[in-house]
Amino acid sequence: MEEKYKQIAEKIKDADGILIGASNGLSIAEGYNIFANDERFQSYFSDFQKKYGFRSLIQGSFSRFESENEMWSYYSRMAYYYMYHTQSSTLMQILYTLVKDKPYFVVTSNTDDHFAMAGFERQHIWELEGNMKDMQCANGCHKQIYSNREVVLTMREHEHGMEIPSEYLPKCPKCGGVMKIHVPVNQNFIKGSETQMSYQNYQKFMARFQGKKLLILEFGIGARNQMIKAPFMKIAAKEPNVFYITFNKGEIYIPTQIADKAIGVDGDLSQILPQIERAYRE
Template sequence: MEDKYYKAITKIQEADSIVIGASNGLSISEGIHIFAENTAFLEKFGDFRAKYGFRSIIQGCFYPFPSQEEKWAFFSRMYDYFLYDEEASPVMKNLFELVKEKNYFVVTSNIDDHFSQAGFPKERLFEIEGNCRNLQCTYGCHNQIYPGDKILSEMAKNQENGKVSTDLIPKCPECGGPMQVHVEVDQNFLRGEAWLTNYQAYQDFIEKAHGKKLVLLELGVGVRNQLIKAPFMKLTSHEENATYITLNKGELYIPEVIASKSIGIDGDTAEVLQQLVQA
């Protein structure tokens, strides 16, 4: 194991470019598990569990709530759960510490906005499925997304019987129609100007890294998350000077074709990042 840590930190230090890919396993290492019916879920969302029957945050995201008042009660509470602590977690602080002096870019399917919270600048961040603190027009009548912190925080604090007050519910400033959190939970998800700009920044970063020493640092990405894993493996295979470093607890997958260019560390991501920073 010590040998793997040494190899990983050496590759990171020597890299010209680093692409970080992150999914649910990273959030789990912070203590947030959107797929679990755990103590935290029951404490925060137990009344929704009793009323609607869903057993995790992710199921709540896709639940067809019967009213806007109930929908916003759930999504504002989810926002509050993800971002209640204004300070970044030790996990995210360590990750930022590990790469802050390097040329890096982040691609993530996480919706908690913890990268921005930890100091990762927006121009180096592509959130594939949006994040929980922005709002969009449900009808997609125009391309803009809006900061939702103020109204989401207010709705999270003012709930009664699993509902928010009707007068708190946001309306689209252009068409007056309903709004929703800018998270990919249905076909209305807006791939507007901001989303496309960040997607293009991701593509440009990869293009500029061509031929150079490239590290693809994958954090908590399950085998089924092909949004991140498939492009990372393809890049590792095609780029002569690429190294694929994957951190995940209990679920490592490295195809034979890129095994010689890969480092897999099976362990708690929080502990592994701590070890890498100390190294």
């Protein structure tokens, strides 16, 4: 494996640009598993778990609550404890160190804002499934997306049991209706102007590095992911100077048409990336 890590480090050094793809496997390696009934979830959501039987953060996110007050109690805790009340992980800082001196772009389905927290520039990030730091009209009456930071921090100060008092609930500035966190928990998830701008920035990045040595680094993305993995593999197959490296624990998928220009690394990213960084510094 040491030779493979050295090869990856050299690929990073040699690249003209780096395209990063990331899904839940990266967050899990950081210690934030939205699919697990782990100690973190039990610590912050034991009352919701007792009432509704939620066994993970993601399961609760798609559930119906008895009231808007209760819904925001759940989502404000989610945003606070999984994002606002956290610091950038060592893993994400290592990843940023590895790529920060190259032109880069990030495409991610993670909603935890951890790339920006680690120092990645927002104009170089395309978040396909929104971000817990934002909110939108629950009915999708308009395309504007709003920061929820002050709202969430205020809610954390005034929560009673499993409810947020009504006077602290955000209302849509257009229709006066319910607001919700900007993640795709129902059909009303909107893609506002920020999303369009991120997509345009991605298009510009890809045009800039067409025909050049573009390195794709893919973290924690399963074989069935059609949002990120499928397009990235098509890029690797089409562009002669693209090299593709996928990291995933327990599942590595590389199609035969790009096997000669790809590397698969199976294992725990929290252990793998520090070794690649060590090789990078040598």
